[in-house]
Amino acid sequence: MKAAVAAMAPRRGSVGDLTLHRMQRALRERVRYRYVQPQILREGDCFRIQSPCCSRNVDPSGGLIDIALLIPNGPNSWSLCSRDHANQTWVAQLRDQPIDALLDALCVDDARQFWP
Numbered sequence: 001m002k003a004a005v006a007a008m009a010p011r012r013g014s015v016g017d018l019t020l021h022r023m024q025r026a027l028r029e030r031v032r033y034r035y036v037q038p039q040i041l042r043e044g045d046c047f048r049i050q051s052p053c054c055s056r057n058v059d060p061s062g063g064l065i066d067i068a069l070l071i072p073n074g075p076n077s078w079s080l081c082s083r084d085h086a087n088q089t090w091v092a093q094l095r096d097q098p099i100d101a102l103l104d105a106l107c108v109d110d111a112r113q114f115w116p
Contacts, residue, residue, distance in 0.1 A: 023047060023070070023103065030107035032115040038067060046071045049106075057116045058085045068106050068114050070099070078102050082113040 020040060027038050027049070038051040047070045053059040066083040069090050073079055080102040081090040093113055094102055109115050 019099065020047070022099065023049075026103040026107055030109075030115075032109055032112075039064070043069075051115070053116075055116060065116075070102060080106060085116070 020042075023040050027040075033051065033054045036052045036054055038049050041048045041050065049067045049069070050064045051067045053062050053065045056062055058065045065085065068083070069081040071079045071081065073096055076098055077096045078099045079092055079096065080094045081092050083089075084091050094105055106114050
């Protein structure tokens, strides 16, 4: 009986894979710099997003720069940080929100907090 229950239980990685897929899909629909391919990197339970620096504001050679960090706070709660490139630190922009709201903020980015 225990083996059957264990076989039906979702594996720990499957939730992360679903979250990664949601992020990839959202980033394909973003407003800024749609012609570049951002990368999503796992760092423990967090996800770090990097992208080529199209504006050349941060990296004049157009290399990869950190764009955002998504940090899980609980089952349905996430925080979204932008990168302060001058000080090499992460700055919390939105806290304790559903991931869909954070992905919307990241992909629209009217204030250019994430895509400098």
